[in-house]
Amino acid sequence: MTIIGTGTAPFYERSVRGMTGLRAQAERMQSRIGTGERLARSSDDPVAAARLRTLARVDRMAQIDATNANRAAVDLSLADDALTSFAEAVMRAQTLANQAANDTLNDTQRAAIAAELSQIHGQLVDLANARDSMGHALFGGAAAGPAYELDASGNAVYIGTAASGELPLGDGQAVTRGLTGPEFLNFAVGGSSTDLLAVVRTLADGLQGADPAQAARDALGALSQGLDKVATGQTIVGARLAWLDLAAEQRLDRSELRGAEQADIGGVDFAATFARLQNTLLVLEASQSSFAKLSSLSLFARLG
Amino acid sequence: MASDLLSIASSGVKTARIALDVTAQNIANVSTEGYVRRSAAMQELVSVGGPDRLDVSLSGVRLERVVRNADAFRQSEVRRTGADAARADAEVAGLTAIETAVEQSGAYAATVDFEASLRQLAADPVNTSLRAAVIEDARAMAQSLNMAAAELDAAGTAMRFEAQAGVEQANVLASELARVNLRLARAADGSSDRTSLLDQRDLLLQKLSNHADVTTTIAADQTVEVRLGGASGPLMVSGGTSATLAMATAGDGMISFTLDGAAVSPTAGSLAGKAQALDKLAQARGDLDTIAADFITAMNTAQASGADLNGNAGQPLFSGTGAADIALAASDGALIATAPAGSPAGSRDTGNLDTMRGALATADTADTAGRLDGLIFDISSTVAGRRITRDALAAIADTASRALQAQAAVDLDHEAVNLVRFQQAFQASGRVMQVANDIFDTLLGIR
Helix, strand or coil: CCCCCCCHHHHHHHHHHHHHHHHHHHHHHHHHHHHCECCCCHHHCHHHHHHHHHHHHHHHHHHHHHHHHHHHHHHHHHHHHHHHHHHHHHHHHHHHHHHHHCCCCCHHHHHHHHHHHHHHHHHHHHHHCCECCCCCECCCCCCCCCCEEECCCCCEEECCCCCCCEEEEECCEEEECCCCHHHHHEEEECCEEEEHHHHHHHHHHHCCCCCHHHHHHHHHHHHHHHHHHHHHHHHHHHHHHHHHHHHHHHHHHHHHHHHHHHHHHHECCHHHHHHHHHHHHHHHHHHHHHHHHHHHCCHHHHCC | CCCCHHHHHHHHHHHHHHHHHHHHHHHHCCCCCCCCCEEEEEEEEECCCCCCCCCCCEEEEEEEEEEECCCHHHHHHHHHHHHHHHHHHHHHHHHHHHHHHHHHCCHHHHHHHHHHHHHHHCCCCCCHHHHHHHHHHHHHHHHHHHHHHHHHHHHHHHHHHHHHHHHHHHHHHHHHHHHHHHHHHHCCCCCHHHHHHHHHHHHHHHHHHHHCCEEEEECCCCCEEEEECCCCCCEEEECCEECCEEEEECCCCCEEEEECCEEECCCCCHHHHHHHHHHHHHHHHHHHHHHHHHHHHHHHHHHHCEECCCCCECCCCEECCCCCCCEECCCCHHHCCCEECCCCCCCCCCHHHHHHHHHHHCCCCCCHHHHHHHHHHHHHHHHHHHHHHHHHHHHHHHHHHHHHHHHHCCCHHHHHHHHHHHHHHHHHHHHHHHHHHHHHHHHHHCC
């Protein structure tokens, strides 16, 4: 007959196994609390780990999208500023054209106006060649160099590309990076296409010609059309900036959702984990003390 | 023939001493591995009576045999369940090494970083620092894939090394068993020599079953016949001869076993577990190579369809054919072909960069990050599933071994009681001698 159903060596073995098991469990929970992460390796919960990896990937892309969008916003703001300067210069040209259209001006006065208009033309060419935050032509599309170049006779010629390309904002959305020069400078007068720079230059040249007053009157209509075109360009830029704001908001919303999901899947419920840790420690302590009691119970000690 | 009080008492003293010896032996071997608790079985001695029907012919007691308290069924259960648990344990250990190799190499994170830096380049494709970032991330990605491949290979080497060591141990155990068989055939039935040989035999069988599944047949003379890989498998130990187990490694790192030249496939034991883990490793390694090769092809094809910063046709960005040898072929950021073919130098057109990013996002072919994610998921879910199996098998093996231990292990309290019991028996028999002496004296004293 066996007095206790177990042998002595197995008793010690089992006690050791039980206590090391409890200790390992406590340590696992301690490391969860320490790192704040529920999963130490993928196999702890393969599905949750795969979801966390996907979320981390999307997060990483969203970070890039945010910096890209910021850069696009800066460039579009620069374009907006440049367009405002354009509008101011054109308005000044309109004022000057109005003055020049007056028949009472003498040649000296007209020459002064013509001089100022050529200055404005120069300003407009400079503005059209404005640089963006990275030092590239703001209105040159995807070209490497400047957007406009003066040809041998002093006319500004567009040398950029036809389109400015799109910048991805993530989730399949994109924004056009900027405006090309022709998009807001070119328009048609009486069926023939021209551009604002040419109109101003023609006006400056015309004021020194045979019928300066008529030239000025002719230019007035074109200038107001050009101003309209610049204003349209500004509206487009404004709309794109608003779109970027909207996209940023959406990005923020989505990143909050992702953060919540990440915390949900991979985060540690501190209260529950701590309670469980406490429970495990209690059991461990109890099994240690009961082991101490049981192992000190030997019949040999009683037999004298 | 009448009884002899003195000889009855002397037989009692003798057997009590033997029982005390057995008890002392049990106490001494309380923590000896493989020791099975002995007990002394006694038998009453009765002499053949004389013609008188009322003749009392008692002759005392004798030791019948020393009993080993282990039954063959429980032992074979311990071997069977232990082999299953050892297999699951080895498999989980191997799979965990595979998981660590693929996951901790950081290949997934590096791929996502590369994807991210390509996306960042879209903001300003002519920016040299952004281009340099792409090149560096590409390098990091190639290196992490190299590392994953190297780690997988190292895990495979370690597993094969362990399996080879297991094979050698199994061979040592088998030849040891053959030797024990020879001695068992000569040992006398019920002798203490035989019981210790039986202990050895069972311990060797248990150790052997940790390496591979053994089917045992025990003959009348207690010698054992061992078959490997199921009841109809080849003989590993028969009488005094043992066959030699050998391991062969295939080109893809998978292992197979032969027993004296005949193919054998263990279905349990650590050798089986290692073979299963190596199968999975070969699959993971192949998947990793395919992912890397598809990535190289996709990136280089995209490069070829564009123009780099200097306006030249795009050159291959990566070289190599798999995860182990993928390397960066171009270390100059200017060589990334972001613009469509035929674009002038310095073009800010991102047409080809978009193609490149699109190729990376195409599911099933070059979505490298997605496929690495899938690979990690495949391995980690296998590990998680096998871990459950392992825990179940370990619990079953634990129960079986507990059942055997309840019978075979030495319990000190039990032995303490026996010590007292046999001591009392000894003293009582001594007292009987005293009585016999008194009777004799009384008889002599009659005048």
